[in-house]
Amino acid sequence: MALRVYNTLTRQKEPFQTVQPGRVGMYVCGPTVYKPSHVGHMVGPVIFDTVKRFLTYLGYQVTWVVNITDVDDKLIVEASKQNTTVSALAERVTADYCKNLERLGVTGIDHMPRATHYIGEIVGIIQGLIEKGYAYPAGGDVYFDISRDDDYGKLCNRDPEQLEAGARIEVSEKKRNPGDFALWKGAKPGEPQWDSPWGPGRPGWHIECSAMSMKLLGVTLDIHGGGLDLQFPHHENELAQSESFSDAPFVRYWMHNGLMRIEGEKVSKTREEEQKKKAILGVSEVLQKNEPETLRLLLLNTHYRSPIEYGENRLNEVRRSLEGFYRFFERYQRVTGNSFYELQAPTTRAQSPSRDLGETSPWFASWRSFVEHMEDDFNSGGAIGVLYELLNRLNRFADEKKIEAGGAAVDVEEFSRGVFVLRELSQILGLFREPPAAKCGGNDQLVAGLMQLLIDLRNEARKAKNFALGDQIRKRLAELNITLEDRPGGKTDWRLG
């Protein structure tokens, strides 16, 4: 099988072919940095991070760009509200954004260009568009003339005529057609501004993406991603201006991710207050209260084009399902003495030992099935299902071979091969990068010592058949949210929760 990707432009899955063999240029629309991000803002980054990981696994050299919109009306308003400058506000919010991406394991972004750093390029493109007759200056602004662009609306099936009928578009006497959009906005006094042939002003919303993607990735992008809500007008307009300027196809594959919702409704700014009552929206807060990969797994569990159901319940369910993995990793460590998290698995298929395991290996089917799911338009949900199955197979293998009670060396070896497959595959999803926050009192020597003392006392009581006392110790510990687990060999482990 080979990779197939759904393209919004054609509304179907297509075989994946890049402009340059072996290389992928991927551009994903990033945030306007005027407010700390909410959970919905993390959907795209996590998904496309996974897309990059998988493409890399397939052997592609991926360059991924996420833009930062650091000048715009909302920023101007918010900055004056906070009595700070637009650039200071932008820097602060950007830092918060990046910190959260890092926690979530979004590590693959190669460039994060700021719109304000590309004013020269932006002006150049606008000038080119005017020269070619696609744009016109009007009273300090510059607009793109959609009537000059034959295939305007092709991404979203928009008919320019009907844009007028819609009549919900901002009315401006400066525009020739209601659907025309600003490439350059003349500055009002006190607003951030840059010089241009049309007077001082700032770029319109869409043009920065055309300018930065072209500069960093070339005229034709392999992948352009973003939320479904950006299809129109943002991507439609990007597409129109870019192709009008370059005369080359702008994007090979348009990928749009589904939006996050709470009780069936899109997580949005307009309903923010109402939704806050139902679930935690702020990313920083969510990640403080949850293992970051809980959110990552929640996002990846649903196919990227579908809406993602979010809420406290979902978070809890996913957390519980992760516990199974965490316990297994402890089991693996008990058996081999090695940390799962420190296993060095290859990040490309070419270097993978999994593909050579062969049909007879109990782990091979999992590996193949996982890759096939991902090759089918990045079906991470299906791939995660494979991971759970693999987990189950590994536990069963360990049970059957009695691997914890001093199993045969060959079995331990076979077991380790399977664990290695799990390491390799989970890495593609960016999961299990590091151990979850301490489940056993951290490195606290005192707690560890006291726990050992209690465990020893309980085990002595049990040996003396004084189960009442033993059970009392366990019960009292349970009241403190501590669970004891007796191992076959007579050893007892403990954990929080």
Next chain:
RNA sequence: GGCCCCUUAGCCAAGCGGUAAGGCAGCGGAUUGCAAAUCCGCCAUCCCCGGUUCAAAUCCGGGAGGGGCCUCCA
């Protein structure tokens, strides 16, 4: 009004013409002194109505319900 999309068990969710993955919860069993953990088993005919086909959750038509976009939005 226009353009998209969705509807699978209590909840989340995969499925893309060949007879329903997986997770959470629940139930029964193995194991355990009892637990915990793990394992085994059980738990849906896919919103409704027609049609195409040897065969449809999957394709077509109609209906019902839900969502997104057309205004800032990941």
